[in-house]
Amino acid sequence: MDKFSMDKFLSYFTFDKINQFFSSSEIMDLLMPYFIYDKSNPLLFGSGMFLVIFIVFFTIYATIYNKKTLRTIYVLLFSLFFYYKAGGLFVFLLIAVTVANYLLSHLISTAETVFLRKFFLAIAIISNLTILGYFKYTGFFIANINEFAKTEFLAPNIILPIGISFYLFQAISYCTDVYKNEIEAEKSFLNFSFYLCFFPQLVAGPIVRAKEFMPQLQSTPKITNLDLGNGLFLILLGLVKKTVISDFVSLNLVDRIFFSPDLYTPFENLLAVYGYTMQIYCDFSGYSDMAIGLALLLGYKLPINFHTPFKSKNITEFWRRWHISLSSWLRDYLYIPLGGNKNGKIRTYINLFIVMLIGGLWHGASWKFVAWGGLHGIALIIERIICKIFKISRKKEDGKFNIFSPFFIFITFHFVAFSFIFFRAADFQTALNVIRQILRLTFEPDKFLVLVSCHKLVISFMLFGFFIHFIPEKIVEKIRNSFALSPIWVKILILGIVFRISYSVSTSDIQPFIYFQF
Numbered sequence: 001m002d003k004f005s006m007d008k009f010l011s012y013f014t015f016d017k018i019n020q021f022f023s024s025s026e027i028m029d030l031l032m033p034y035f036i037y038d039k040s041n042p043l044l045f046g047s048g049m050f051l052v053i054f055i056v057f058f059t060i061y062a063t064i065y066n067k068k069t070l071r072t073i074y075v076l077l078f079s080l081f082f083y084y085k086a087g088g089l090f091v092f093l094l095i096a097v098t099v100a101n102y103l104l105s106h107l108i109s110t111a112e113t114v115f116l117r118k119f120f121l122a123i124a125i126i127s128n129l130t131i132l133g134y135f136k137y138t139g140f141f142i143a144n145i146n147e148f149a150k151t152e153f154l155a156p157n158i159i160l161p162i163g164i165s166f167y168l169f170q171a172i173s174y175c176t177d178v179y180k181n182e183i184e185a186e187k188s189f190l191n192f193s194f195y196l197c198f199f200p201q202l203v204a205g206p207i208v209r210a211k212e213f214m215p216q217l218q219s220t221p222k223i224t225n226l227d228l229g230n231g232l233f234l235i236l237l238g239l240v241k242k243t244v245i246s247d248f249v250s251l252n253l254v255d256r257i258f259f260s261p262d263l264y265t266p267f268e269n270l271l272a273v274y275g276y277t278m279q280i281y282c283d284f285s286g287y288s289d290m291a292i293g294l295a296l297l298l299g300y301k302l303p304i305n306f307h308t309p310f311k312s313k314n315i316t317e318f319w320r321r322w323h324i325s326l327s328s329w330l331r332d333y334l335y336i337p338l339g340g341n342k343n344g345k346i347r348t349y350i351n352l353f354i355v356m357l358i359g360g361l362w363h364g365a366s367w368k369f370v371a372w373g374g375l376h377g378i379a380l381i382i383e384r385i386i387c388k389i390f391k392i393s394r395k396k397e398d399g400k401f402n403i404f405s406p407f408f409i410f411i412t413f414h415f416v417a418f419s420f421i422f423f424r425a426a427d428f429q430t431a432l433n434v435i436r437q438i439l440r441l442t443f444e445p446d447k448f449l450v451l452v453s454c455h456k457l458v459i460s461f462m463l464f465g466f467f468i469h470f471i472p473e474k475i476v477e478k479i480r481n482s483f484a485l486s487p488i489w490v491k492i493l494i495l496g497i498v499f500r501i502s503y504s505v506s507t508s509d510i511q512p513f514i515y516f517q518f
Helices: 003-013 015-023 025-034 048-064 066-111 115-150 163-181 189-196 210-218 224-257 266-298 315-321 323-336 345-363 367-389 405-423 428-439 445-454 456-470 473-484 488-505
Strands: none
Touching: 003 224, 003 367, 015 163, 025 048, 048 066, 048 266, 048 345, 048 367, 066 115, 066 163, 066 315, 115 163, 115 266, 163 189, 163 210, 224 266, 224 473, 224 488, 266 428, 266 445, 266 456, 315 323, 315 367, 315 405, 323 345, 345 367, 367 405, 405 428, 445 456, 473 488
């Protein structure tokens, strides 16, 4: 390029022309939604906006991922940007929590006496729980005080920061592990921030343990073709679960019937309970699949969070397969510190019940969530008593299939579905209305066929969800490996087809993930 043409080229990049370009209302209207938080349209996995943003992010990441410090800063800044786009200015709360727990972990680590280590650990746990309590339970406690004491305290209008339970639980487990000398306090603030703020698992888990994740930050991520293929497969699977099944079943059946169960027949109420059971599974496991898949694309491995939970033959097995990162967190940081099963049967039952009540309350500031947790606590106690009487080993039965397995799977699934009535209903009265309607169900095949015909499309989506869930694991593994090892043009073709189908089926914008509110 000669001097004349170079001068002419550079003349297009004068301050005035750049300013004029970005001052164009059309350009600004196009770009600003990608940078400004919109409360009515938060950034979600699977949305078109996330796809565009992630492609830009990943393109740059692919060129710098082998430069440790640059990679760490880049992913951390993107994670904070992602949280801002999903939750707005609460990103500053996330930063404050990160700084506070980093400092407290070092105070725990360097304290010279056991008393001081316990003191700083207590500060870390109490401060994290105080933040959680303020944002999540203030209104709940004031409402209950008003109810029982007949007072009229005004509950402040507190907005719950997205995903706050997940990153606070992660921070508590980190400080506890430092106290127990299971891990060393991370020296690098950047690495610790990366761990706590890593965007794939930031807003809805899985809850990642530092001892599993931190070692991955010490070396350059190994991004193999197999990992890329597996990551894309999980993202596609999660997208199908969320947009094709969960959102469709929610908008076309569950929301309507749970809004006003008395307007619908007993059969439709029963159908809505099955629908919600599939909806919440596809919603949450779909998010986890996408989170694990996105992390794999970046070269990091997150723990599995769902393992076909509706194949469980008892409630203990169910909790080993459902929201695994939370149930293992409650086991390690609540059930075992309470004494676990070391202090006799009665104390074990009490500990189980307390853990499930708190687990229920973790899901939401409402007595209906406590009832949901309490039902599971009672079921776990009854199950242990039965196993004790008949000398059945629950652990040995996990995963084994025998002639009685379908019966136990059927019973376990229906208990789980029944408990989800309290989880989904707006309040206790609505839950009782749904149950009362279902109890009126009579065997009338002709009417059933008419109702099935009326809801045939949404029923077909529910059955598709159950079909995906109950496919034997060996077949799923073969499909995943075939996709992962397929040529790039095949992957692109399948990606295009799945995205096209997903956005054709979705009847509106992607619904917020259910677990974002927790």
